[in-house]
Amino acid sequence: MTLKxxxxxxxxxxxxxxxxxxxxQRLGHExxxxxxxLVFGGGRTGLMGVVADAVLAAGGRVIGVIPHxxxxxxxxxxxxxxxxxxxSMHERKAMMAELSDAxxxxxxxxxxxEELCEVITWTQLGLHRKRCGVLNVDRFYDPLLxxxxxxxxxxxxxxxxxxxxxxxxxxxxxxxxxxEPFRAPGPVWLLDPAET
Numbered sequence: 211m212t213l214k215x216x217x218x219x220x221x222x223x224x225x226x227x228x229x230x231x232x233x234x235q236r237l238g239h240e241x242x243x244x245x246x247x248l249v250f251g252g253g254r255t256g257l258m259g260v261v262a263d264a265v266l267a268a269g270g271r272v273i274g275v276i277p278h279x280x281x282x283x284x285x286x287x288x289x290x291x292x293x294x295x296x297x298s299m300h301e302r303k304a305m306m307a308e309l310s311d312a313x314x315x316x317x318x319x320x321x322x323x324e325e326l327c328e329v330i331t332w333t334q335l336g337l338h339r340k341r342c343g344v345l346n347v348d349r350f351y352d353p354l355l356x357x358x359x360x361x362x363x364x365x366x367x368x369x370x371x372x373x374x375x376x377x378x379x380x381x382x383x384x385x386x387x388x389x390e391p392f393r394a395p396g397p398v399w400l401l402d403p404a405e406t
């Protein structure tokens with residue numbers, strides 16, 4: 211599968227670890243080197259700004275999608291070739307998903323977790339057929355991956371749905387895995403064992 215555009219979800223804060231910033235910079239450089247366009251939340255702060263700046267510095271193209279309220283707070287990245295302003299966070303997420311061929315979550319907080327879980331769910335439900343990845347630098351996403359494993363063990367997530375998400379600490383390897391063909395699971399729900 212050829213990736214034309216990849217959406218990166220990450221913190222609007224830079225966090226406390228320089229390793230997270232360096233990993234996101236490497237991700238941005240790798241995205242640009244592969245001729246992939248970056249889609250992101252349009253902000254200039256935190257890891258969001260770091261990944262956008264890295265793509266731009268490497269000669270790549272960046273599309274930002276930002277709600278109008280964040281423009282009013284002067285949080286928009288002003289160096290983008292393409293900044294799309296939307297009315298709400300819901301519209302932002304829908305546009306980012308529509309524009310992208312795959313998704314990567316780098317370290318971040320509640321917003322990053324929510325965005326990642328939503329696009330995973332959309333793939334699981336068959337609303338799109340797009341793979342999701344986590345940039346698992348410093349094992350940041352290990353607790354989430356363990357939770358997914360527990361949900362599979364306890365019958366809340368089908369085992370074949372775990373292939374939706376790939377994980378790697380290395381940006382180059384993660385992008386390569388996202389480009390591999392995969393068969394998204396069909397939108398099948400488990401019946402409650404008590405109902406069978």
